[in-house]
Amino acid sequence: DGGITQSPKYLFRKEGQNVTLSCEQNLNHDAMYWYRQDPGQGLRLIYYSQIVNDFQKGDIAEGYSVSREKKESFPLTVTSAQKNPTAFYLCASSIGLGTGELFFGEGSRLTVL
């Protein structure tokens, strides 16, 4: 079955450590996205990528980095520069940028101890 796989589902990190969240899709979608979800807030866009080797900052990119070396993969690194990293992170994809609905993975919950 086609879909989006995020891992790990739960992750704990000490302050000052970088951590990388994995996102893989087998939907053959060109566009991929990372969102952050906090209680009582809407989804906020961190980074998005329209094609391989290209990505753009979203609304809250500070303290995060991404790469897009393969069409299927869009990993997100939460760096030590992110001041409030504890959150639920969601990866999504769409057929192309600006082509409509997003399809989401199951999410990764990061907790900084």
Added chain:
Amino acid sequence: EDQVTQSPEALRLQEGESSSLNCSYTVSGLRGLFWYRQDPGKGPEFLFTLYSAGEEKEKERLKATLTKKESFLHITAPKPEDSATYLCAVWGRDDKIIFGKGTRLHILP
């Protein structure tokens, strides 16, 4: 500035008690409006896309409608398994997709 406001924030209904969730929006050049369902600890699940005012779409006990300023998600005779957070998102001319904060729906058996 593009904006999406969902109301109410939370809604508790008895099983079988129909109601509606509201999504009000301001966006430059609406290209589409999306509804998602999100269960606790899971990613949002796509429900509907509405493209123009007057459009309606249905799926089981859910019906989504769209006007020029808002969308409604009508829930008819809900069951406990319909309990979830329902998210609305608008897709504007600049290709940005903006999400509302969601409505937490709880159906009591």
